[in-house]
Amino acid sequence: MKKRLLSVLSLLLLIPAMVFAGGAQESERKTVINFPTAATTGAVYPLGSAISNMWNNEIPNIRVSAQASAGGIANLNMIADGEAQLGVAVTSIMYESYNGIGSFEGRPNPNLRVMIGLYSNPNQVVVTKNSGIDSLSDLAGRRFASGAPGSTTEVETGIHLKASGVDYPDALKVQYVGFTEAIDLMRNKQIDGAWIMAGIPNAAVTEMLSTAGGKLLSIDGALIEKLQAGYPWYGAYTIPAGTYPGQDADVLTSAIKITICTDARVDADAVYAMTKAFWEHFDELKATQAPLKQVDPKEAVKDLAGLPIHEGAARYYREVGLL
16 A cells, blocks of 8 residues: 555656656747847837747747847847847848948858848938928038937938938038937927938828928939949838828838848748748738738848848748749
């Protein structure tokens, strides 16, 4: 009797260990993906979470964990260091990371790959209607909000104005402020214009056009071609008429594509399965995720700054005739 009791107790003690071991084996059969996105206050973090949930539901042998992050540069550093397998970033800083230039000087990541080309972030230049400003070169000497110091928007302002012959920042009366502050400054007639880089429609641009006497400025096509020679990540982009209040004509501008990027060493079958599932469930995702309304599936492999596509993703794009 005593021996039998000891046997039963021993078996009971073993059960939790057996269950834990079974869970470990299950996780070992999965490809574990860490997916940093952006700050929780923006649109990219919930988008990444929705995509991750879809992958986890549709692909049995992967587990994707979306997480908040400091944004594209941080995501690319995590991928380079092996701390993340996916990330969200624009092609401009991806190009820098891949080649070890700019913010990634001396630290090239030849394993960086594109997985999914999402939507383009266009440059949106708003000026007051009564300013007499009709081109970027007209901004010389004007009061202008170029974005917060060191922000992507501020960098874009500098690149474009220098290409148009304006000595940025010395030739302007620059206000280094974000979108919200720029709205108030324009309403109070303290600035003549502001630079905004964001998906369309953007709330700050809407406010400037509807309540601050603003208009959108077109960027000349020849200037965009000039930019592309030195900065291959730019693409021409049209903001359709009617996107904003009082915008009765198309506006030509430049744009940079946002991507889901990955590492060449991530399993090709897993990347293929994730790419395929994303596009096969694209309409469902688009129904709840506003940024995807700007995405054209046929443009998924365009305007990628010449960056390589992961072989697993390329396999899918070849199947559907995009490569």
